Amino acid sequence: GAGVSQSPSNKVTEKGKDVELRCDPISGHTALYWYRQSLGQGLEFLIYFQGNSAPDKSGLPSDRFSAERTGGSVSTLTIQRTQQEDSAVYLCASSPPWAEESYNEQFFGPGTRLTVL
Amino acid sequence: GIQVEQSPPDLILQEGANSTLRCNFSDSVNNLQWFHQNPWGQLINLFYIPSGTKQNGRLSATTVATERYSLLYISSSQTTDSGVYFCAVATGANNLFFGTGTRLTVIP
Numbered sequence: 001g002a003g004v005s006q007s008p009s010n011k012v013t014e015k016g017k018d019v020e021l022r023c024d025p026i027s028g029h030t031a032l033y034w035y036r037q038s039l040g041q042g043l044e045f046l047i048y049f050q051g052n053s054a055p056d057k058s059g060l061p062s063d064r065f066s067a068e069r070t071g072g073s074v075s076t077l078t079i080q081r082t083q084q085e086d087s088a089v090y091l092c093a094s095s096p097p098w099a100e101e102s103y104n105e106q107f108f109g110p111g112t113r114l115t116v117l
Numbered sequence: 118g119i120q121v122e123q124s125p126p127d128l129i130l131q132e133g134a135n136s137t138l139r140c141n142f143s144d145s146v147n148n149l150q151w152f153h154q155n156p157w158g159q160l161i162n163l164f165y166i167p168s169g170t171k172q173n174g175r176l177s178a179t180t181v182a183t184e185r186y187s188l189l190y191i192s193s194s195q196t197t198d199s200g201v202y203f204c205a206v207a208t209g210a211n212n213l214f215f216g217t218g219t220r221l222t223v224i225p
Contacts, residue, residue, distance in 0.1 A: 031210055037158075043203065045212035059212065089158055095210060104148045104210040108160040 002026065004109035006092050012115045013082055021077045021112045025094030032075050033095075033106060034067060038088035046090075049075065082116045089113050119144045123204050123216035130194050130223050138189040138219045140204030148207040149180050151189050154218070155200050163189070163202075194223045 005024045013019050025032050034046040045059035049069045060066075064082075069075040079086055093106040120143035130136055142149075151163040164171050164178040166187065171178055175194075180187040191198055201220050205213035 033212055035213075042217055043205075043213075043215035045214075048212050050210060056212070091160070093213075098210070102165050104207060105150065105162070105165040106148075106205075106213060107162060108152075110157070110159050113158075 004092055004094055004107055006090075006109040006112050008112060009110065010113045010115075012117065014117050015084060016081055018078065018080045019082055019114065021079075021090050021114070023075045023077070023092030023109060025073065025075070025092070026107060028097070029094035029107075030072070030097045031095040031104075031106075032069055033093040034075070034077050035091045035093065036088040037091060037111070041088075043091070046077070079114075082114075084116050087114055087116045119146065119206055119208070119214040121204060121206055121214050121216035123202075123219050125219060126217065127220045128222070130221065132194060132196060132223055132225050134194050134223075135190070135192045136194060136221070138191070138202055138204075138221075140187040140189070140206075140216055142185050142187075142204075142206045142214075144185070144208070146182070146206040146208055148205075148209075148213070149182075149187055150205050150213065151178055151187070152203045152205065153198075153200050154203060160203070191221075194221075196223045196225055199223050 032049045048056040064080045067077045089111040091111045092109045122141045152160045168182045175192045177190045201218040205215045207213045
C-alpha cells in the first residue's frame with residue numbers, strides 16, 4: 001500500500017517568510033509525528049498527534065512552529081517568520097491503531113528539505 | 118528524554134564482510150526500531166524489535182531489553198548496504214528518541 005507522503009519535497013524561502021509543510025499518513029494510521037533532521041542536532045521530535053487527543057507539542061522549538069491535523073488524517077506543519085536555523089529536513093511519520101500488535105511502529109515519509117536564505 | 122548511544126560512529130567494510138552495530142539506551146522501552154537512511158534521506162524500516170531476535174535476509178537484530186541494548190548484524194555486506202543506520206527507542210506510542218547513527222561504507 002501507499003506509504004507516508006510529504007509535500008513539497010524541497011522548499012526554499014527567504015528569512016521572515018511563513019512556510020507550510022504537508023504530510024499524508026498511511027491510510028488507517030491513527031498516530032502522526034513530526035521530526036526534523038539537521039546537521040547539528042540529529043533527528044529530533046517536534047509534535048505528536050494521536051487520534052482526537054490533544055497533541056503533544058513538547059518538542060516544538062519556539063512559538064513560531066505550529067501544526068494541525070484535519071479530520072484525523074492530513075497534517076500541516078507551519079513555520080512563521082522563518083529563520084536560517086530552521087533549515088533542516090522535516091520528516092513525518094505515522095503508526096497503526098492501538099489494536100494492532102505493532103501499534104507503535106513508526107513509518108516515515110521522504111521528508112521536506114527546507115532551506116531558509 | 119531517553120539517551121541512545123550507537124557504536125561505532127563510522128564503519129568501513131570490504132564487500133562481503135560481516136559487521137555488528139550496537140545500540141545502548143538509558144531506560145526501559147517498549148519500542149525499538151532500526152532504520153537505514155538511504156542516500157536520498159529516506160528512513161527505511163529494518164526491524165521493529167523491542168525484544169527478542171528477528172532475521173530478514175542478510176540482516177538480523179537482537180534486543181536484550183533487560184540489559185538495555187540492541188545489536189544489528191549485517192552479513193555478506195554489499196555496496197547497497199552503505200548509508201547511515203539509526204536506532205530509535207520509545208515508550209508506548211510516544212515519540213522516538215534517535216541515536217546519532219552509524220555511517221557504514223561498503224567498498225567493492
